[in-house]
Amino acid sequence: MTNPVVAQVSLASKLKEKVLSLGFHQVGIAPAVEADGFARLQEWIREGAHAGMEYMARHALARRHPESVLNGVKSVVMAAMSYRGPLPDDEHAIGKVARYARGPDYHETIRERLGHALEWIVETSPGAKGRVVADTAPLMERDFARRAGLGWIGRNTMLINPRMGSFTVLGAILLDIPLTEDAPFIHDRCGSCTACVKACPTGALAPHGWLDARKCISYWTIEHRGEGPDWIPDQLKGWIFGCDICQEACPWNRKAFIGETPLGQDAGMMAIDPGSILEADDATLRSMFRESAMWRARPQGLRRNALWLIGSRGDSRDLPKVCRFVDDPDSGIRSAARWAKSRLEPVQ
Ligand code: B12
Numbered sequence: 392m393t394n395p396v397v398a399q400v401s402l403a404s405k406l407k408e409k410v411l412s413l414g415f416h417q418v419g420i421a422p423a424v425e426a427d428g429f430a431r432l433q434e435w436i437r438e439g440a441h442a443g444m445e446y447m448a449r450h451a452l453a454r455r456h457p458e459s460v461l462n463g464v465k466s467v468v469m470a471a472m473s474y475r476g477p478l479p480d481d482e483h484a485i486g487k488v489a490r491y492a493r494g495p496d497y498h499e500t501i502r503e504r505l506g507h508a509l510e511w512i513v514e515t516s517p518g519a520k521g522r523v524v525a526d527t528a529p530l531m532e533r534d535f536a537r538r539a540g541l542g543w544i545g546r547n548t549m550l551i552n553p554r555m556g557s558f559t560v561l562g563a564i565l566l567d568i569p570l571t572e573d574a575p576f577i578h579d580r581c582g583s584c585t586a587c588v589k590a591c592p593t594g595a596l597a598p599h600g601w602l603d604a605r606k607c608i609s610y611w612t613i614e615h616r617g618e619g620p621d622w623i624p625d626q627l628k629g630w631i632f633g634c635d636i637c638q639e640a641c642p643w644n645r646k647a648f649i650g651e652t653p654l655g656q657d658a659g660m661m662a663i664d665p666g667s668i669l670e671a672d673d674a675t676l677r678s679m680f681r682e683s684a685m686w687r688a689r690p691q692g693l694r695r696n697a698l699w700l701i702g703s704r705g706d707s708r709d710l711p712k713v714c715r716f717v718d719d720p721d722s723g724i725r726s727a728a729r730w731a732k733s734r735l736e737p738v739q
């Protein structure tokens with residue numbers, strides 16, 4: 392008769408091999424227990440640091456335990472995929488896209504590939520139930536990644552691994568069968584370094600590893616719908632979608648892994664001329680970005696962000712492009728266009 396402990400160890404190691412063969416760069420297994428950072432999450436929401444991300448507040452309790460995502464869950468398999476690409480970029484470019492969104496949409500890539508791993512485990516362990524999560528369910532992914540040994544949570548709140556750095560995206564397979572767990576990553580390798588905190592242009596990071604989304608470029612350009620605060624357009628530092636500044640500043644990313652990845656970057660997506668976004672109709676924007684994580688901002692968000700950048704650049708030749716949007720039905724676009732127009736019109 393097979394010893395059940397030996398069987399668990401062997402199944403865990405075969406599953407990890409399978410996940411790595413599917414293009415992931417790291418994999419580890421955490422127990423399905425309460426998330427370590429749940430109390431911090433509650434505090435973050437109490438302080439209003441989630442800005443307008445109401446879904447974070449609405450589903451906060453569900454993030455306490457992975458049981459809310461899968462009944463009877465016993466194991467959380469965490470996988471990471473790198474998308475780093477060469478560093479640095481042209482930091483003065485206007486219309487910069489965060490690296491994670493320069494290639495295929497990672498949600499799709501992860502869902503599809505971890506889906507194959509889940510099929511494999513269900514065939515291998517008949518009766519096992521599981522669910523794949525790629526930012527698609529209330530799971531504290533970074534907490535479980537740390538717990539699965541993939542890295543530590545840095546001052547910039549990113550999961551950082553000594554070899555991979557932090558330009559990674561995460562996915563999970565929740566399973567209702569026990570698997571041999573990996574040791575958690577217990578070291579904090581940030582030490583006294585505060586490079587990310589100093590580099591953040593909007594003061595969104597606090598030294599104790601805390602991000603205030605109300606001040607974060609990534610939040611305003613990706614998640615926020617509608618109008619933004621007056622200060623944001625001049626603080627975007629050229630980003631049209633997302634922001635990588637606190638990762639670019641991190642010493643662990645300088646020498647991090649760079650190699651084959653299913654999330655390879657498309658050179659044409661490093662920066663997108665904001666004028667071309669304003670000239671494109673909805674159908675064109677859809678065909679340009681439907682397959683990319685940038686589609687999360689939808690045409691409304693992309694146009695608003697483009698107007699912010701154009702107004703802030705202050706080139707009056709852009710005025711005709713901007714004027715087309717001053718009566719737009721979308722309040723975010725309309726207010727950004729009116730603000731940009733006021734910036735570009737010659738002073739009387
Ligand atoms: C909401 C969200 C955002 C928000 C808020 C970000 C934030 N820092 O909270 C905004 C829109 C700003 C954002 C931006 C980005 N995001 Co985002 N985001 C999320 C999401 C959906 C939830 C994160 C969350 O719960 N935040 C609330 C805070 C309070 O929780 P937390 O970040 O998990 O932090 C907890 C732990 O860090 C823990 N903790 C902190 N310190 C310590 C120390 C110890 C010892 C322990 C035990 C625990 C601990 O406590 C915290 C509270 O529980 C996750 C996906 C997911 N489901 O987890 C992706 C996710 C975090 N995002 C991701 C990415 C790629 C980004 C961007 C890089 C995109 C970009 N280039 O613009 C930026 C990075 C900005 C940054 N420095 O974090 C990746 C991060 C991968 C990684 N290697 O860390 C994730 C995991 C998505 C994914 N599936 O890959 N994001």
Ligand code: SF4
Nearest residue numbers: 591607608634636637
């Ligand atoms: S993503 Fe940009 S704005 Fe947000 S905390 Fe990092 S450096 Fe600051």
